[in-house]
Amino acid sequence: xxxxxxxxxxxxxxxxxxxxxxxxxxxxxxxxxxxxxxxxxxxxxxxxxxxxxxxxxxxxxxxxxxxxxxxxxxxxxxxxxxxxxxxxxxxxxxxxxxxxxxxxxxxxxxxxxxxxxxxxxxxxxxxxxxxxxxxxxxxxxxxxxxxxxxxxxxxxxxxx
Numbered sequence: 001x002x003x004x005x006x007x008x009x010x011x012x013x014x015x016x017x018x019x020x021x022x023x024x025x026x027x028x029x030x031x032x033x034x035x036x037x038x039x040x041x042x043x044x045x046x047x048x049x050x051x052x053x054x055x056x057x058x059x060x061x062x063x064x065x066x067x068x069x070x071x072x073x074x075x076x077x078x079x080x081x082x083x084x085x086x087x088x089x090x091x092x093x094x095x096x097x098x099x100x101x102x103x104x105x106x107x108x109x110x111x112x113x114x115x116x117x118x119x120x121x122x123x124x125x126x127x128x129x130x131x132x133x134x135x136x137x138x139x140x141x142x143x144x145x146x147x148x149x150x151x152x153x154x155x156x157x158x159x160x
Contacts, residue, residue, distance in 0.1 A: 001037060003030065005050075005149065012152050016129060030054065034061035042066060042089075052076045059085035069094045129153030135160065 002018035004010055005025035013021045022033040034043055042063035048055050052075025058068050059081055068091055086093070120126045131153040134142040142155050 001034070001043060008150075009152055024054070030057040031059075031061040038063070045069065047071055050075045052079055055079040056081045056085075059089070059091060062089060062091055065090050065092075067092045067094060069096060071096050131155055133158060 001020040002013045003022045007023050010021040020037045044063050044066050046058045046062050046068045048058050048070045049072035051073040131151040133156045136157050
């Protein structure tokens with residue numbers, strides 16, 4: 001399952017393998033849509049790249065004993081949540097900041113990548129989705145592309 005704030009991205013997400021795509025930019029109630037798609041069970045793991053009000057909406061969309069991982073903060077760093085949605089569902093919330101990881105956390109991740117992920121990449125089982133490639137001197141354009149909300153996949157900077 002995948003979510004997007006833009007209907008234009010829904011088909012691309014399906015092409016990439018999402019069996020269900022929920023478009024939230026149209027006023028769709030995220031929690032209700034996820035619960036409907038999962039027969040009222042909710043998602044076992046939610047990866048939240050948006051934060052703000054979206055983070056709060058993720059909690060009631062998560063299954064009992066599920067996990068919510070906040071990765072990004074596109075909508076800002078603050079969120080007001082319903083503590084009942086957190087507590088009654090027995091959720092675990094994880095915060096991740098890849099730019100400020102601690103060594104003792106990063107090393108096991110890198111070791112797992114080497115052992116499990118890199119061979120899968122080599123076999124073609126995992127591929128990157130690249131939206132746009134910019135040279136490093138076009139970093140302003142790359143940042144604008146990220147801020148636009150239109151990127152699907154990674155925005156890449158190359159160094160000559």
